[in-house]
Amino acid sequence: MGAFLGKPKREKEFESGEGNGLRYGLCAMQGWRVEMEDAHCVKIGLSKALANNSFFAVFDGHAGDFVSKYSSEHLINIILNLWYSESENLGVDSLNGDVLKIDAALEDPEILEKFKQKVIEGFLKIDTDMKSLPVYTEKGIRSGTTAVATFLTPKKVIFANCGDSRALLCSKNTIKFATSDHKPYNEEERKRIENAGGSVMIQRVNGTLAVSRALGDFDYKNSPQLPATAQLVSAKPEVDIIERSEDDQYLLLACDGIWDVMSNEEIVEYITSRLLVHSDLKVIVEELLETCLAKGSRDNMSAILITFPNAPKLCQEAVEKEAVLDARIKEEIEKIVKVHGQDTKLNMVCDTLREFNLPDLPACGGIQAKMLLIERTLDILVPERHEETTDNTSSGGFNLPGIVRQLAQERELSYQRRAAGGAIRDEFDDEDNRFELFSDDDDDDDDKDVTPP
Ligand code: MN
Numbered sequence: 001m002g003a004f005l006g007k008p009k010r011e012k013e014f015e016s017g018e019g020n021g022l023r024y025g026l027c028a029m030q031g032w033r034v035e036m037e038d039a040h041c042v043k044i045g046l047s048k049a050l051a052n053n054s055f056f057a058v059f060d061g062h063a064g065d066f067v068s069k070y071s072s073e074h075l076i077n078i079i080l081n082l083w084y085s086e087s088e089n090l091g092v093d094s095l096n097g098d099v100l101k102i103d104a105a106l107e108d109p110e111i112l113e114k115f116k117q118k119v120i121e122g123f124l125k126i127d128t129d130m131k132s133l134p135v136y137t138e139k140g141i142r143s144g145t146t147a148v149a150t151f152l153t154p155k156k157v158i159f160a161n162c163g164d165s166r167a168l169l170c171s172k173n174t175i176k177f178a179t180s181d182h183k184p185y186n187e188e189e190r191k192r193i194e195n196a197g198g199s200v201m202i203q204r205v206n207g208t209l210a211v212s213r214a215l216g217d218f219d220y221k222n223s224p225q226l227p228a229t230a231q232l233v234s235a236k237p238e239v240d241i242i243e244r245s246e247d248d249q250y251l252l253l254a255c256d257g258i259w260d261v262m263s264n265e266e267i268v269e270y271i272t273s274r275l276l277v278h279s280d281l282k283v284i285v286e287e288l289l290e291t292c293l294a295k296g297s298r299d300n301m302s303a304i305l306i307t308f309p310n311a312p313k314l315c316q317e318a319v320e321k322e323a324v325l326d327a328r329i330k331e332e333i334e335k336i337v338k339v340h341g342q343d344t345k346l347n348m349v350c351d352t353l354r355e356f357n358l359p360d361l362p363a364c365g366g367i368q369a370k371m372l373l374i375e376r377t378l379d380i381l382v383p384e385r386h387e388e389t390t391d392n393t394s395s396g397g398f399n400l401p402g403i404v405r406q407l408a409q410e411r412e413l414s415y416q417r418r419a420a421g422g423a424i425r426d427e428f429d430d431e432d433n434r435f436e437l438f439s440d441d442d443d444d445d446d447d448k449d450v451t452p453p
Helices: 066-089 099-105 110-131 134-139 187-194 266-274 281-294 316-343 346-355 367-379 401-418 430-436
Strands: 004-019 021-032 038-044 053-063 142-154 156-162 166-171 172-177 240-242 247-252 303-308
Touching: 004 038, 004 281, 021 038, 021 281, 038 066, 038 303, 053 066, 053 247, 053 303, 066 110, 066 142, 110 134, 110 156, 110 240, 142 166, 142 247, 156 166, 166 266, 172 240, 172 266, 247 266, 266 281, 281 303, 281 367, 316 346, 316 367, 346 367
Parallel strands: none
Antiparallel strands: 004 021, 021 303, 038 053, 053 142, 142 156, 156 240, 166 172, 166 247, 247 303
């Protein structure tokens, strides 16, 4: 197929920082995909006047990284420039004005509504901008990207979502708000697609594109008689404004490589438990990505964890419990290595550890949440070991046969749970169904295929 690597590419990009009462950690990893098409943007303090405001965004590109990269570099500035001129008209200088005055102005529902409109305009404008670039006018841009973005004012979280990446706000250990994915089979999306002369087949726009809103994807935005927001694929984001409260704990923005294998509820349990044992947010996000990889995610993965002052704090008891668990895992691995020596395989170790039903494994992470530790321990004990990689139809040395079987069952269960909850996701068609149905298309490596409609 050429769609997947023989083993996942696990080199990671990290970023972390703090400001405006927030801390953030970011991690991105290519994983099984042949290309890395995700991008991201973090900005703490947006202008002199918007110093108390921050922006975070994740972009999940498909059919190339042009649109995701371009959007990560320009979307925020396009929105801000629109807002600067608008706010000037409103008598609130968001570029150079007084910080506290601007903060207060952004509490005014009417002004906030105007800001919301500029966010929407910004998403639509970046599409128009890209279409006038030489790279488009000369060669055409076939790639597209989802975008999930959050603006944090001192009092609000403004979510802007376009596509099926997702942002989630956790407060009091529960989900306070999560964005909804734009899937072609959602009622509103289907209506727009059909009105634009398209159809939804195998849960995709015209049977090919698995997401119904995106930046780029110009092959799906060609009807000259229709406005941008009525095309087969729309760049219009859904914008939600949520009041911040003292109870807010954290925000997570991530692409579908994460959400494919963990539900919103699982993520909240998992992240909440990890905040008790790690103070370094980068480490938490790295472990999240590795856990998702071990749970069977085959996609690029990017996530940003942003904590508020009231996020769960390091807990001595939890740290000690975790240390006991880690020591036990290392001890068991040593025993296995004593017996099998150089022939010890990651595979064998994981299957054995799984049988122990170790207590206190990370919530919703299972033994997969310890894959990084297991592998690092093995790297020290058996540095020369040879892990087999496989062709891309099976799982390779890292995603282990025993574990994979169990994972398939677990994913099936979680799929059924989600389906029962009303949200039917097409996580299983991503590779298999499409390859079956489009078996002759070997130029493409993405579940968000862009064959012209
Ligand atoms: Mn993806």
